[in-house]
Amino acid sequence: MSNELEADRRTIERVTELNALLASCDVLVTEAEMQAIYDRMAQEITQSLSERLPIVLAVMNGGLIVSGQLLSRLRFPLEVSYLHATRYRGSTSGGALKWLAQPDMLLTGRDVLILDDILDEGHTLKAVRDWCEAAGARKVWIAVATDKLHDRKVPNMKADFVGLSVPDRYIFGEGMDYHGFFRNVAGIYALPESH
Ligand SMILES: O=P(O)(O)OC[C@H]1O[C@H](OP(=O)(O)OP(=O)(O)O)[C@H](O)[C@@H]1O
Numbered sequence: 001m002s003n004e005l006e007a008d009r010r011t012i013e014r015v016t017e018l019n020a021l022l023a024s025c026d027v028l029v030t031e032a033e034m035q036a037i038y039d040r041m042a043q044e045i046t047q048s049l050s051e052r053l054p055i056v057l058a059v060m061n062g063g064l065i066v067s068g069q070l071l072s073r074l075r076f077p078l079e080v081s082y083l084h085a086t087r088y089r090g091s092t093s094g095g096a097l098k099w100l101a102q103p104d105m106l107l108t109g110r111d112v113l114i115l116d117d118i119l120d121e122g123h124t125l126k127a128v129r130d131w132c133e134a135a136g137a138r139k140v141w142i143a144v145a146t147d148k149l150h151d152r153k154v155p156n157m158k159a160d161f162v163g164l165s166v167p168d169r170y171i172f173g174e175g176m177d178y179h180g181f182f183r184n185v186a187g188i189y190a191l192p193e194s195h
């Protein structure tokens with residue numbers, strides 16, 4: 001078989017495997033439920049920040065979908081940028097935090113709203129919050145689509161706006177990945193307990 005045909009065969013095999021895995025996962029939250037959750041979060045954020053001219057920072061990559069969903073629901077003046085900090089890097093368990101891009105805006109004296117997909121142990125968002133505070137932010141607000149329930153949280157790490165609490169399982173969808181895939185899946189899924 002030519003190299004090209006062999007590569008095509010492997011790609012098709014991978015697609016089939018991923019589709020089968022997705023079909024075997026538990027749906028924790030549907031797409032429609034997520035839309036209602038984003039509506040409610042946007043209302044809460046609006047109540048707190050509509051007169052604060054905030055800088056909104058998306059935490060890449062996981063915060064991409066949540067940011068798109070929330071930003072278009074926020075009908076008040078704000079600025080948008082991003083940062084990229086990662087500690088899972090395609091794995092299902094966390095390691096050391098690596099900064100790939102720091103915010104490129106002057107945060108001094110500003111209200112800063114951080115948007116991310118999940119508060120799990122909290123190392124990522126604690127480092128991001130500390131960075132923004134050290135950069136002179138007046139107040140750092142944190143909004144996450146999901147907050148994982150367990151007792152391994154970094155002390156004093158809480159989000160100001162939470163979509164919903166999720167069980168202590170590896171989840172994906174709504175920006176969260178499974179080995180780099182499924183960030184684009186609408187709704188929240190969990191790997192089967194046996195996986
Ligand atoms: O609370 P923690 O235990 O620190 O985990 C939460 C972080 O983990 C994920 O990022 P990840 O490192 O997987 O990078 P990604 O956003 O590129 O997926 C997620 O997007 C959060 O930022």
Ligand SMILES: Nc1nc2[nH]cnc2c(=O)[nH]1
Nearest residue numbers: 120169170171172176177
């Ligand atoms: N995709 C995904 N990323 C995470 N980062 C921290 N916890 C999780 C999780 O449960 N799923």
